[in-house]
Amino acid sequence: MSIADSFGVTSHDVTREFYFNVGGPHGFMRWGVYIFMFAAVFYLLYTIIKKVLIWRQGKGELRTDFPEKRILAVIKYAFFQAKVLKEKYPGLMHAGIFFGFVGLFIVTMIIVVQEDFTGLFFNVHFIYGDFYIIWSLFADVFGLVVLIGLLMAIYRRYVTKPTRLDTKATDTFALVLITLIIITGFFNESMRIALTDFPEFEKIASPVGYALAMPFSVFSEGCLRICHYINWWVHMLAAFVFIGLVATNKIGHILISFLNIYYGNLNNECSKTKFTVPVINPAEFEAAESFGVSKVEEFTWKQLMDGDACTRCGRCQDNCPAHLTEKPLSPKKMINDVKANMEERIPKLMVAEDKAALETTPLIGDNTEGSGYVQPDEFWSCTNCAACMEACPVNIEHVPKMIDMRRYKVLMEGDMAPELQTTFMNMETNFNPYGFAFGERGAWLPDDLGVKMLAEDTDVEYVYFAGCAASYDKRNQKVAISFLNIMKKAGIKVGILGAEEACCGDAAMRGGNEYLFHSLATQNLETFKGYGIKKIIATCPHCYNMLKKEYKSFAKVGMGSDGNHLEYNIEVFHHSEIIADIIESGKIKLKEALNEKITYHDSCFLGRYNEIYDEPRSAIKAIPGTQFVEMSRNHGTSFCCGAGGARMFIEEHHGTRINQFRTKDAHASEAKKICTVCPFCLTMLSDGATELEIENLTTYDLAEYVYNSMEK
Numbered sequence: 047m048s049i050a051d052s053f054g055v056t057s058h059d060v061t062r063e064f065y066f067n068v069g070g071p072h073g074f075m076r077w078g079v080y081i082f083m084f085a086a087v088f089y090l091l092y093t094i095i096k097k098v099l100i101w102r103q104g105k106g107e108l109r110t111d112f113p114e115k116r117i118l119a120v121i122k123y124a125f126f127q128a129k130v131l132k133e134k135y136p137g138l139m140h141a142g143i144f145f146g147f148v149g150l151f152i153v154t155m156i157i158v159v160q161e162d163f164t165g166l167f168f169n170v171h172f173i174y175g176d177f178y179i180i181w182s183l184f185a186d187v188f189g190l191v192v193l194i195g196l197l198m199a200i201y202r203r204y205v206t207k208p209t210r211l212d213t214k215a216t217d218t219f220a221l222v223l224i225t226l227i228i229i230t231g232f233f234n235e236s237m238r239i240a241l242t243d244f245p246e247f248e249k250i251a252s253p254v255g256y257a258l259a260m261p262f263s264v265f266s267e268g269c270l271r272i273c274h275y276i277n278w279w280v281h282m283l284a285a286f287v288f289i290g291l292v293a294t295n296k297i298g299h300i301l302i303s304f305l306n307i308y309y310g311n312l313n314n315e316c317s318k319t320k321f322t323v324p325v326i327n328p329a330e331f332e333a334a335e336s337f338g339v340s341k342v343e344e345f346t347w348k349q350l351m352d353g354d355a356c357t358r359c360g361r362c363q364d365n366c367p368a369h370l371t372e373k374p375l376s377p378k379k380m381i382n383d384v385k386a387n388m389e390e391r392i393p394k395l396m397v398a399e400d401k402a403a404l405e406t407t408p409l410i411g412d413n414t415e416g417s418g419y420v421q422p423d424e425f426w427s428c429t430n431c432a433a434c435m436e437a438c439p440v441n442i443e444h445v446p447k448m449i450d451m452r453r454y455k456v457l458m459e460g461d462m463a464p465e466l467q468t469t470f471m472n473m474e475t476n477f478n479p480y481g482f483a484f485g486e487r488g489a490w491l492p493d494d495l496g497v498k499m500l501a502e503d504t505d506v507e508y509v510y511f512a513g514c515a516a517s518y519d520k521r522n523q524k525v526a527i528s529f530l531n532i533m534k535k536a537g538i539k540v541g542i543l544g545a546e547e548a549c550c551g552d553a554a555m556r557g558g559n560e561y562l563f564h565s566l567a568t569q570n571l572e573t574f575k576g577y578g579i580k581k582i583i584a585t586c587p588h589c590y591n592m593l594k595k596e597y598k599s600f601a602k603v604g605m606g607s608d609g610n611h612l613e614y615n616i617e618v619f620h621h622s623e624i625i626a627d628i629i630e631s632g633k634i635k636l637k638e639a640l641n642e643k644i645t646y647h648d649s650c651f652l653g654r655y656n657e658i659y660d661e662p663r664s665a666i667k668a669i670p671g672t673q674f675v676e677m678s679r680n681h682g683t684s685f686c687c688g689a690g691g692a693r694m695f696i697e698e699h700h701g702t703r704i705n706q707f708r709t710k711d712a713h714a715s716e717a718k719k720i721c722t723v724c725p726f727c728l729t730m731l732s733d734g735a736t737e738l739e740i741e742n743l744t745t746y747d748l749a750e751y752v753y754n755s756m757e758k
Contacts, residue, residue, distance in 0.1 A: 050175040053247045057175030060247050062182075064161050066238050067274050071161060079282060086290035093293040094301070097354060103392045104347035109309040116308045119315060119441075123307045129439040133361070139202065142195025143224070149188030156181060182251035186235075190254055193228050196221060210360025210378070217358075220296040223288055230281035237262055237274040299357040303440040306355035309348055310441040317657040321432050322595040323449060326560045327603045338453025338558065342387045342409050343395060345447065350392075352442045353385025362434035362444060367686040367708075372701025373427035377434040377444045383419040384409070384447065410451055425451045426463070427700065430556050430691030431650040436682055445691075452558030462558070469695040470559050473566065477548035478514040479695055488544025490516070490523045495530050499544040500577050506541035508533075508619070509579050511593065513586040514549050515725030521732070522585075522725040528753035529585055529621050535756060536633035540583070546573050552588040555596060557692030567592075567600050571612045585621045585749065587651035587724045588690070594618040594656070620652060622723045622748055626661035629668045635757040639671030644751075645717035647677070647708070647731060648684035649724035662723050662748055669755045677711045685711055689726035709734030713743055720745040 050060040068075040122128045127144065131137040156173065164170040173181060200221060203213055235255030239248050240262040248256050262270060291297045313319035326337065339345055362377035363369045369376050391406040398404045411418025425448035434444045455461045462470075472481035490512075491497060500509065510533075516526035533540050551566035570593075574582075584590040593616070601614035628634055646666060652658045659681050667674050679685040688704025698704070709731055712720045722728045722745060732745045 048176045049179050049250070050247065053245075055247075059174075060176075060251075061171075061174035061178045062238065062242075064157065067241065067271055068278050071165070082283065082286045083289075086286040089290040090292055093298075097293065097302070099396070100388065100392045101347040101350045101354075103343050103395060104345050104350040105343075107346035107348050109311075109348050112312055115312055115315070116310070119310055119312070120304060120307050123439065123441060124304050127439070129361075129437065132437075135198070136202065136359070139195050139198035142191050143199065144195075146188045146190075146192030146195060149184060150192065153181065153185040153188065179247060179251040182248075183253070186252055186254045189228055189231055192224070193232075196225050196228065200225075208360070210364050212358060212360075214296075216296040223284060223291075223297075227281065227284045227288060230277050230284065232258055233277050234274065234281055235259075237270055237277065240265075241267065241270050241274065296357075299355060299440070302351070302355045303357065306351055306440050306442065309351065311443060314435070314441070314443075319595060320657065321435065321445070321655050322599055323555060324446060325555075325563075325596060325600050325603065326453075328564055328605060329603070331561065331564075336454070337457040337560065338455070339447070339450040340408075340410055340454045340458070342384060342391050345384070345450070349384075349443070349447055350388055352447075353381055353388055355440045356381045356385065356442060357440065358382065359439065361437040361439065362442070365433040365437045365683065367429055367431060367433065367688065367704045368427040371688075371704050371707050373698075374421060374423040374700060375425070375427040380420055380424055380447070381442060381444060387419040410454070420451065422451075422455060422461070423700070424448075426696070428691050429650070429686045429688055429693050429704065431686035432654050433650070433683070433686065436654050449556060449558065452556075453560055454558075456558035457561065463696045465696050466557055466692060469553060469692070470557070470562055473549050473551075473554055473562060477566065477569070478518060479549060479553055480514065480518050482518045484548075485545050487512075487517045487547055488542060490518075490526065491542065491544070492527060495527070495534060497530055497534075497540055497542060499546075500541045500579075501544070501546065503541060504577055506539045508538065508540050508581045508583050508624075509577075510540050510542050511547065511550070511582050511584045511589055512542055513584060513589040513725065515586060515729075517547070519725065519729070522728065522747075525585055525725065525728070525747040525749050528747070529625075529749035531753050532625060532628065532634060532749060532756060535758075536628045538628075538633075543573060543577075548573075550586075550589040550592040551596075552592045553692040553695060555592070556690070557695075563596075564600070564604065567597055568604055568606060568612065571597060571601060571604070571614065572606050574616055575606075575613050579616055581617050581619065583619045583621055583624055585723075585725065585747070587620060587649045587656070588726065590618055590620045591651045591655050620656070620658060620723070622652070622658065622662040622665065625748060625752055626665045629665055629752070634752075636669050636752065636755040637757045638755040640669050640719075640751065640755065641671035642719050643673040643675055643715075643717045644719040644721055645675050645677050645712055645715045646680075646721045647687065647712065647727055648680060649722065649727050650684065650686050650690055652723055653684055654682060662721070665748055665752060666721055669751060675715045675717050677715050679711055687724075687727040687730035689730050694726050694729075703734070703737070705730035705734040706738055709738055709740065709743075713738075713740050718742050718744070719751075721748055721751060722746070723748050 048057065050057040053060060065071050065073060065076060127141050130140050160171055160173050203211055232254055235252050236258035239252060239255050239259040244259065288297065292301045313322050358378060360378055366375065366377050387409050394406060395401055395404055408418040409420060411421045413421045413423050428448045430445050432445055469479045472479050476482060476484045488499060512526055515522040530540060548566050548569045551563040554562040554566060582593060584593060598614050601612040604612040606612050644666060646663055648659065666672060685708045686704060687708050720731050722731060728745055728747055735743045
């Protein structure tokens with residue numbers, strides 16, 4: 047026996063009349079609906095085409111490859127809300143509104159199929175009986191879910207008021223419009239039920255509408271019919287206004303976010319290529335008149351789309367170390383300032399007869415109010431930690447934009463911090479940012495380690511790319527020696543390049559000096575090729591990331607000194623990966639107990655950039671007597687030490703020092719020791735404890751902890 051049969055009527059009677067009280071399915075109102083629908087769709091198409099024409103004024107960029115991967119990204123981030131749901135309250139709030147609307151869209155499409163196709167042309171109706179009960183119940187449930195989500199949103203935006211939300215009139219309008227659609231929908235249902243004498247099956251099919259219908263029973267039939275008629279049209283008009291605005295203002299993120307995710311950077315979906323900085327083709331240095339970005343149309347079309355996709359949710363600035371330490375940068379503001387400049391300039395540019403003479407507010411200012419949309423202090427505050435990109439639910443790419451603007455300031459205007467200018471000069475003359483003699487790059491290596499330069503012995507399993515910090519900084523030389531002692535005990539033969547190794551170029555690229563990066567990368571790649579190097583280990587995540595990703599990208603377009611294309615045939619490892627593998631394989635034994643509470647700091651360039659989280663932790667936990675505790679911010683939400691994006695070589699002049707902010711996180715964990723896997727992090731957190739005068743909080747590298755515990 048079906049559910050419908052239990053109500054004592056035929057299953058065909060278990061349904062409702064569509065277009066009830068407004069003329070029926072063949073009345074004039076049906077054509078009124080079509081007219082408003084076509085008007086809404088026309089306006090929607092108009093706004094989309096207008097936006098596309100604006101985006102197309104940006105530079106070309108391939109974002110149409112691998113459509114199957116792009117569809118999967120849309121499913122992951124848009125439909126399954128992968129990033130949105132990482133935050134509990136706003137995640138559930140947004141998921142309620144989104145999934146509720148998806149359900150209501152499906153419910154509405156079922157009506158369209160019957161009323162505008164099968165019923166209209168073939169007199170075939172299927173929304174009755176058990177199907178009607180289930181379909182109608184789903185409509186009530188989805189509507190209720192949306193309403194709960196809306197109430198949560200209203201409470202959050204207007205009662206709790208988190209600082210990251212800058213509520214504008216468009217936000218209020220969007221919430222009011224959606225709420226109006228849902229409430230009038232329920233009122234339509236409830237007044238219809240009251241007018242049709244409360245059909246018994248509606249208790250199950252429309253529980254929300256049935257409950258709301260009770261108060262309406264006190265009104266006369268004539269009054270109810272008028273109210274229902276007016277409410278029906280308010281509901282319809284609100285729905286069509288919503289459809290028309292799907293590509294506009296706050297509501298526009300519904301559509302544009304999907305597009306932004308679809309056309310996102312697929313490199314960011316794989317740890318091997320994640321957050322790779324797009325390199326400038328060396329051929330452009332011969333032909334291009336300008337480098338980097340100083341005008342909004344010099345961004346790519348996808349970078350312009352980012353601005354329209356932004357929902358201003360504030361997740362980026364809530365995770366930005368620069369913003370949280372009172373620096374001028376807010377990633378959210380920067381993206382929306384670029385959008386505002388786009389909206390001011392590009393429509394004028396599209397109709398200007400002399401585009402070169404067009405004057406509008408500059409994209410980049412001079413750090414004075416009103417001088418431009420984005421101020422240099424903003425993009426120079428960025429540590430390139432990519433916390434903003436990791437948090438953004440619609441995959442906006444903030445960091446490449448800031449690097450593009452840095453490129454313009456450095457390559458075209460020579461405008462940079464004096465400390466950075468000195469750093470670049472040191473890298474040009476001595477191939478390291480500190481200015482020490484490049485010939486002394488291998489002088490730190492003790493003779494008793496048995497490790498030789500490749501110039502003396504090329505028969506090695508791995509080449510250790512020491513990097514500038516381990517080569518010249520005495521504190522980090524201890525890390526390098528500890529690591530090489532571990533490799534020696536494990537029976538793994540390692541060699542180094544010594545004076546033949548140049549800086550990896552991380553600070554040059556991220557500091558905007560692309561030309562210098564090309565020079566250093568070319569030098570290193572040719573050295574790797576000359577020695578036939580296949581496997582490289584780095585103790586610095588910045589070196590590791592550059593050698594693994596940007597070098598591979600650069601090799602595809604770069605040319606060697608011999609005029610031939612560069613080659614890239616290397617595997618790159620971080621020392622934490624190697625150490626964890628050595629411990630797991632039993633090649634070394636850990637005997638000395640730590641007997642301390644220890645916490646681990648995730649380096650941005652090892653964690654977020656390369657998703658290496660477990661290996662360092664497993665190595666720490668393998669040390670006897672370890673009491674491992676996590677900081678409040680860890681793994682993908684770890685807080686930057688403040689040294690990335692060339693900031694290691696630029697003094698902080700605004701707000702609180704980032705390294706002190708992170709050191710407080712470590713201190714709050716009640717750990718006595720901090721473990722790092724990055725020379726910059728080691729320096730910054732050690733300095734943080736000293737600056738804050740925190741006693742009994744010391745910082746060491748993973749290699750040092752393991753070496754001290756290792757059976758000698």
